[in-house]
Amino acid sequence: MNAPLPPLRGLVLAGGHSRRMGRDKAALEHQGRTQLERAMELLRPLCISVHVSVRADQRQDPLRARFPQVVDRGFEGPAAGIHAAQQQDPDCAWLVVACDLPLLDAGTLRHLVSRRDPARMATAYRSSHDELPEPLCAIWEPASGAAFESHLTRGKHCPRKFLINADVLLLDQPRPEALDNMNTPEDLAAAQARHAASGGRPIHVQYFALLREQAGRREETVESTARTPAELFRELTARHRFTLPADMLKVAINSEFRDWSHPLKEGDAVVFIPPVAGG
């Protein structure tokens, strides 16, 4: 048996001041959901619990009060959130994401989790812009806790500089644009225009058994306009020539059984379930 894997908790960083945006980035709405809600939902299927990182003065904010919180303790910036989470539960790993990544998708997160190396201090993506580690979409293992605290107490506040010098597994991003963040109203408008132009939004699909073999892959992120899993399955059947009819399958969205008519949202993780055969 393998050594037990430290469980994974999720942390959405939403304690910034959003100075360049001019308004709270976590509260910005995109396709009917706030950035904070969207990030929380992306993490939920992958983690045993999901928390929002806040400054002490944000605890009562209605948007943030709805979720379990991790409150900054004595440091500032994104590093403070990561540090507070590691203090709150030093025995688990933290999947940390910033709330201002409008193009982040379930596939990018699943890829990170599936390739996680718990023997390192962290598993992170190599930035598609400058090849350096991206600390704000990364898994911080328990082993990084003491070293990171010592980094902070030496007056260094940049989590990126910490990862540059730490034993980190660096992965290439499956979708290079997925970690583009937005700091200004122009960034936000560009992200929205990008979605509007394609008409679709990213949906992550995982395949098992016969569907995996027929699709020739375990997972993919598709840009789809499908409103329901039924529509999505029709699109994918045309693409991959699946032989199983939909009425023999069940469907799960974000790791829960759902109806074929359940509305699909951007970033949903969908699994079509062929007839099962346990035992």
Added chain:
Amino acid sequence: MNRFRFSHAPIDAAPLREQLHHPSCGGFAAFEGWVRDHNEGREVTRLEYEAFEPLGVAEGERIIAEACQRFGVERALCVHRVGDLDLKEVAVWVGVAAKHRDEAFRACRYIIDEVKHRVPIWKKEHYATGDSGWVNCERCTQHAHNHDAGRAHVHS
């Protein structure tokens, strides 16, 4: 620890049985599913199990909770193998400890029956003839293809 688990390594029943042991329990029933060398008239040489684990663990846990409530048992565990299995290996293990034998037997039976029908696990049989097939998938596909409406697939 979850009461329903997947194991990528061979299942060792002894520690599982030990976990169920309790002074208040006078009966223990276990079921083991083994890899058999034939199925539906074909000689089978090995099996491959694949699972959608996050949903499988949640559904397996629901089944065990149902069994405990329905039959009044307190202690039950189920472990299902995934990966490549040879003949005679244990594919699934179910154990139930209860005050008396009757509820232990019935809860054990309920758990294995429900697991087979509800947990997202898939079984691929490899045959002596060299080919292979996903159980419950390939034949149904042919039925659908032939517009054979006679036998709807049970997939509750």
